[in-house]
Amino acid sequence: MGQPLLTLRGLTKAYPGVVANDDVSFEIGEGEIHALLGENGAGKSTLVKMIYGLVKPDAGAMTLRGQAFAPSQPAEARRAGVAMVFQHFSLFDALSVAENVALGMENSPRTRDLARQIRDVSEAYGLPLDPFRVVGTLSAGERQRVEIIRCLLQDPKLLIMDEPTSVLTPQEVTILFETLRKLRSEGTSILYISHKLEEIRALCDTATILRLGKRVATCTPAETTARALAEMMVGASFATPKARATTPGDVLLEVKALSLPAPGAFGTPLRDVSLQLRAGEVLGIGGVAGNGQDELLAALSGERLAPRGSVLLKGRDISRDGPVARRGQGLLSGPEERLGHAAAPNMSLVENGVLTAARRAGLVRRGFIDWRAAGAFADTVIKRFDVRTPSAQTAARALSGGNLQKFVIGREIVQDPDVLVVNQPTWGVDAAAAAAIRQALLDLAADGTGILVISQDLDELMEISDRFAALNEGRLSEARPVADLSIEKIGLMMGGAHDMEVAHETA
Amino acid sequence: MIRLEKRPQPSRLWTAAAPLIAVVLTMLVGGIMFAALGKPPVEAIRTIFWDPLFNPQFAAYSRPQLLVKAGPLILIAIGLSLGFRAGIWNIGAEGQYIMGAVIGAGAGLALYPSESVLIFPMMVLAGALGGWAWAMIPAILKTRFGTNEILVSLMLVYVAESILASVSSGLLRNPEGMGFPGSRNLRQWEAASNQELIAGTGMHWGVVAAFIAVILAYVLLARHIQGFNIRLSGEAPRAARFSGVNPARIVILCLGIAGALAGLAGLFEVTGPAGQISIDFNSGYGFTAIIVAFLGRLHPVGILLAGLLMALTYIGGELAQLMLGVPGASIQLFQGMLLFFLLGVDVFTNYRIRIGQGVAA
Numbered sequence: 001m002g003q004p005l006l007t008l009r010g011l012t013k014a015y016p017g018v019v020a021n022d023d024v025s026f027e028i029g030e031g032e033i034h035a036l037l038g039e040n041g042a043g044k045s046t047l048v049k050m051i052y053g054l055v056k057p058d059a060g061a062m063t064l065r066g067q068a069f070a071p072s073q074p075a076e077a078r079r080a081g082v083a084m085v086f087q088h089f090s091l092f093d094a095l096s097v098a099e100n101v102a103l104g105m106e107n108s109p110r111t112r113d114l115a116r117q118i119r120d121v122s123e124a125y126g127l128p129l130d131p132f133r134v135v136g137t138l139s140a141g142e143r144q145r146v147e148i149i150r151c152l153l154q155d156p157k158l159l160i161m162d163e164p165t166s167v168l169t170p171q172e173v174t175i176l177f178e179t180l181r182k183l184r185s186e187g188t189s190i191l192y193i194s195h196k197l198e199e200i201r202a203l204c205d206t207a208t209i210l211r212l213g214k215r216v217a218t219c220t221p222a223e224t225t226a227r228a229l230a231e232m233m234v235g236a237s238f239a240t241p242k243a244r245a246t247t248p249g250d251v252l253l254e255v256k257a258l259s260l261p262a263p264g265a266f267g268t269p270l271r272d273v274s275l276q277l278r279a280g281e282v283l284g285i286g287g288v289a290g291n292g293q294d295e296l297l298a299a300l301s302g303e304r305l306a307p308r309g310s311v312l313l314k315g316r317d318i319s320r321d322g323p324v325a326r327r328g329q330g331l332l333s334g335p336e337e338r339l340g341h342a343a344a345p346n347m348s349l350v351e352n353g354v355l356t357a358a359r360r361a362g363l364v365r366r367g368f369i370d371w372r373a374a375g376a377f378a379d380t381v382i383k384r385f386d387v388r389t390p391s392a393q394t395a396a397r398a399l400s401g402g403n404l405q406k407f408v409i410g411r412e413i414v415q416d417p418d419v420l421v422v423n424q425p426t427w428g429v430d431a432a433a434a435a436a437i438r439q440a441l442l443d444l445a446a447d448g449t450g451i452l453v454i455s456q457d458l459d460e461l462m463e464i465s466d467r468f469a470a471l472n473e474g475r476l477s478e479a480r481p482v483a484d485l486s487i488e489k490i491g492l493m494m495g496g497a498h499d500m501e502v503a504h505e506t507a
Numbered sequence: 508m509i510r511l512e513k514r515p516q517p518s519r520l521w522t523a524a525a526p527l528i529a530v531v532l533t534m535l536v537g538g539i540m541f542a543a544l545g546k547p548p549v550e551a552i553r554t555i556f557w558d559p560l561f562n563p564q565f566a567a568y569s570r571p572q573l574l575v576k577a578g579p580l581i582l583i584a585i586g587l588s589l590g591f592r593a594g595i596w597n598i599g600a601e602g603q604y605i606m607g608a609v610i611g612a613g614a615g616l617a618l619y620p621s622e623s624v625l626i627f628p629m630m631v632l633a634g635a636l637g638g639w640a641w642a643m644i645p646a647i648l649k650t651r652f653g654t655n656e657i658l659v660s661l662m663l664v665y666v667a668e669s670i671l672a673s674v675s676s677g678l679l680r681n682p683e684g685m686g687f688p689g690s691r692n693l694r695q696w697e698a699a700s701n702q703e704l705i706a707g708t709g710m711h712w713g714v715v716a717a718f719i720a721v722i723l724a725y726v727l728l729a730r731h732i733q734g735f736n737i738r739l740s741g742e743a744p745r746a747a748r749f750s751g752v753n754p755a756r757i758v759i760l761c762l763g764i765a766g767a768l769a770g771l772a773g774l775f776e777v778t779g780p781a782g783q784i785s786i787d788f789n790s791g792y793g794f795t796a797i798i799v800a801f802l803g804r805l806h807p808v809g810i811l812l813a814g815l816l817m818a819l820t821y822i823g824g825e826l827a828q829l830m831l832g833v834p835g836a837s838i839q840l841f842q843g844m845l846l847f848f849l850l851g852v853d854v855f856t857n858y859r860i861r862i863g864q865g866v867a868a
Contacts, residue, residue: 324751
């Protein structure tokens, strides 16, 4: 493959409490599709942010075609020929495709000329797209095409794609792969970020695997089994899921054939979800982001009401109860997004305690808030979960992610739930805080609470769950004891059998 | 290079100081404006801010006016502030104020010339209901059909103004008024008049209602779970839903309270200082109250002070027109400046300025 396009040498980036990238070195060749593989939190996004000029490395250097390459901002990276398609699109719904593309350009041509260019590029790469369509009317896959075309108009040498298939239908994935292969044949290199193994085996020439910020290996995915890739990705800890000795009690929470339409354009519908959660057990629910995790949590917390008879707590139908009534009966929950969902950013920790504990912790009497009791409640959470904060009066947004997460999870645990549902309980939290939160969940389960953990971190789920199920496009697989699982089984549960077959045919 | 950096949490110093700095800046720039108009700046500022209260020649008339003007402003602004706290933008208080006055006065006039002591309380109730009902239109349209309450409530102001014009020359016209538009003079009908309670102070039932509203709003926001839910809805709507707050109920509650208070203000005005329903009895209090609400930081006590300050600029402005011949529009400019500077200075509550190199290379 000759001289590499981009060489990374010893890239290191540390954030307070966590080393996101530790001495990462690898090369991306000319005209190569290079996979960057790793679990959430492995440091993939920090690494590409450094390549794209959004983050400055603490140490290490990059060279692009032999020239030193240290972009201080994305515009500089773009000028050097690096383009990026983000996982979350930055498009204006009310504007047309051409207007959106023009907004991202430094000196945009006239709309008519631009529309012609867009049409040319979209035809050349098999990405059908009408430049005058309003973006608000486009599907997720079509929006992604807008972003891709926006990048291709810059004629990039290196195209970075961050989990591009997480929002696509299988058909759209096929089209995307054809486009990427065509780009490769024209000499464009692609850095492809994903944690879908079969996809990478089908598409990529080379794969670099990151784990906990370090480069674990660089290999040729087509010659490596999915199992080997998974083992490199999740590390040795995966091989030995500890079967905890638990004796599950009665069924506390039961979901029966729950179906809910998607809440918005980007939401996922829940399709026929059924599960049972027993006292004292931890049920882990895995799956790729955007496969119905938020929707499942909302349906269980009571933020969205469910069809009658679909959600039962201790045998009682709570489908039509709102969050307050569900809390009253012992079902507590913790959403994924800390700021703005689990907590109000500008309000103090005391007020954020009242947010969910108002009634259950007896902080409200005849409609009036007992601020002294609320302060005591917040102090209890802070003390028991070692939340580092100047005081309980501090605004939630002033806390670090890990400390706020300890507070919002602790807030629910202190209320002594019968059933606790949490989504991504340790997302973006440093290792020590994550371990503390997991331990707290296990302790709670040992006391007889039924815990449902939704997470994208497989390690986490394997560590704390008794049983495991996976969400895929809003469908929940059957839950299986963790002790009986293998990586192939998990892959099948997460990806669905259909996806795997398609990938095998092309492999 | 100057850039703004977000503070980890809002600065308490700036929260308290911002209104004062805004007033000082308004005085400075207002002084420059008066100088540009060829009026003595110091004298003009003194005429607006000092003479109405302390000049022996004017104070006897002006001081009671302070409460007369501040009463409705505070009453309306308190209602508006609850909605603004929850992120519900009721811009149509003027319309709710007019409808409160029209319905309240209409309910009373229907029983003219009864001398029952129940007439006035009944009118107060009808006034509150009138304003409430007018505010329920944007509330229900928003909760049922997702319409924008800013547009609907604002447009309903113009509908209310048309209704006012119609009834003051039609339905409610004084039959003994020799064909002039305008209702009977309610001040001259004892059972329906909102008299000055303590002579020479300007204190009338509307001012009493305003003070009660301040206290109740304070207790609601600081202590009651509904007040907490209102604040939470404004701060983080998703967190509010997670907490169990029903957004539609908050919309109905906030618009309802704002409408009822604005309706009360209208009724007290029309039975007291204005005296009758006429085409132009409303003096834009419903709009000025928006400034009052923000100038008072959406805080009940702040609104109390801001209402008094805004009333002072009204009275002082009239005085300055009379004594110095400054144009009437310059007073509105003055009030606008006050809001402008407040919003401008407000940025520093959540941000601080960093001067010089700071951007990561």
